[in-house]
Amino acid sequence: MSTAETGPGISVVICVYTEDRWEDILAAVSSVRAQSLPALETLLVVDHNQALLDRLAREYKESGAPGEVRVLANAGPRGLSAGRNTGIAAARGAVVAFLDDDAVAERDWLRHFAEAYADPCVMAVGGRTVPVWASGRRPDWFPEEFDWVVGCTYRGLPRGRVRVRNVLGGNASFRREAFDIAGGFATGIGRDGDRRPLGGEETELCIRLGRARPDAVLLIDDRAVIHHKVPAVRERFAYFRTRAYAEGLSKALVARSVGADKGLESERRYTTRVLPAGVARGLRDALLGRPGGAGRAAAIVTGVAAAAGGYALGTLRSRGDARFSVPAVPPAPNGPRGGEPRPAPPAAVPGAGADAS
DSSP: OOHHHHHEEEEEEEEOOOOGGHHHHHHHHHHTTTSSOSEEEEEEESSSSHHHHHHHHHHHHHOOOOTTTTEEEOOOOSSSSHHHHHOOOOOOEEEEEEEETEEEEEETTTHHHHHHHTTTTTEEEEEEEEEEESSSSSTTTOOOGGGGGGGGGOOOOOOOOEEEOOOOEEEEEEEEEHHHHHOOOOOOOOOOOSSOOOOOOOHHHHHHHHHHHHHHHEEEEEEEEEEEEEEEEGGGGGHHHHHHHHHHHHHHHHHHOOHHHHHHHHHHHHIIHHHHHHHHHHHHHHHHTOTOOOOOOOOHHHHHHHHHHHHHHHHHHHHOOOOOBBOOOOTTTTTTTTTOOOOOOOOOOOOOOOOOO
């Protein structure tokens, strides 16, 4: 059978950090186990939480069977990037997919990823992330153009299966070879539990990968769908503003790492085309008496201002700042083909990223 029919071996990495999401974690794992194309394994990487590590180890006793759930401790510093790198280092699959711990994947999620990897030039494939609002519906004032604030696919991204600058980390996959070429996720940026609502590490990695492998193809396939929970606290305007500001800080690190031309390439199109159209729609809806129109327009303007402020401050702070680094990822346990030695990864390069082109 072809790769498109059987798929490459896919390891799924789910990074977890709090027992408060216990039911969400179980639901995420169940959605992986229910895939129409079975995962080779699911790796639960616990971020410096011994109680959660022990509880998950009891819940998923290692059996060594295909499709097993393996529970690992984050071997690096606290944070999402180091957790992902721990999962990558332990993964046995030819492809490593990432799923948020508060999301569930639709049944054909991995199958759509696998189909794209039939092309050997494809190094990464992302999907579409749909918000599941705690209140049961989108707040009237919350613009779809800013759904990235809650970790979801936002208005302005292309539809279908299309080539992009970068994938979005909560619903993404990479060929294992990509990490050999470019190293792992940069540590020192991105999320650290709920304490720093930063992001951008997947953008930085994808840009770095494209530079190291100019013929690399990165795709988004919007048929690869996950449903991501949005807790009530993230439906509030205060969180919206804080997260937009934090994204500006993150973009400053990306620009410092890869240069403003590449690091802000997609963002320029987004701010000059997508957002003005969103403001116009909001004002039109307000004139027509539709709920939330003025609020959405105001939120877009506020979000842009907050992100710009974060970027300005982040640029000043990042001068001479070397707090983040890009680790080389060790070879997969069984090599690229079930035992064949994997070449040593290249030396790590300094770096620091999130939007499609």
